[in-house]
Amino acid sequence: MSEWLKIQIAQQLGIAANLKFPLPSSFIWSLYQQLIPNVPSTSAYNKDRLRWKIYHLLPDFLDDASFAAIKEYLSTDERHSSSEYTDLRRFQLSEKIADAYDNYLVYRPEWLLHWQNGNNDLPDNDDIGRQEWQAILWRGIYQNVEQLEQSQFHRASLHQVLLEKITSIE
Secondary structure, three states: OHHHHHHHHHHHHOOOOOOOOOOHHHHHHHHHHHHOOOOOOOOOOOHHHHHHHHHHHHHHHOOOHHHHHHHHHHOOOOOOOOHHHHHHHHHHHHHHHHHHHHHHHHHOHHHHHHHHOOOOOOOOOOOOOOOHHHHHHHHHHHHHHHHOOOOOOOHHHHHHHHHHHHHHOO
16 A cells, blocks of 8 residues: 555656655554653564464463363374474464454454453453453463563553543643
């Protein structure tokens, strides 16, 4: 989209140079950095970082009953008994889970904050069914970020702070 906009502007004006069209998430993150102290240039919760955190943390959770379906999915079968296959499968699953959390950061931040506070259900919902493992893993990721002394800031935690800062600017 960025390149298309640059081409359209150049065609209309005859020239277009040094134009930047950041994606909405990049633009909002730059607002966080400008208005909130100590926001890092890159979040520890970016999807590319999340996938590796999940990949490394998943084995620690597989004995938890909430992770039974994941443990079964990752277990080797007769056709594929190599550890490389299991590692690849875990990596692919980690990518899918990271993608889900990334979507939650954008569209369901209240879920992540709710889970961060020790809950295994969804806000305003008594159903503790299929998302319980997600809540447990999210807390594991959050604790891992804390142990590594990385910034705890993520889009869900910064959103309300940003709104308060923007409304207080006059």
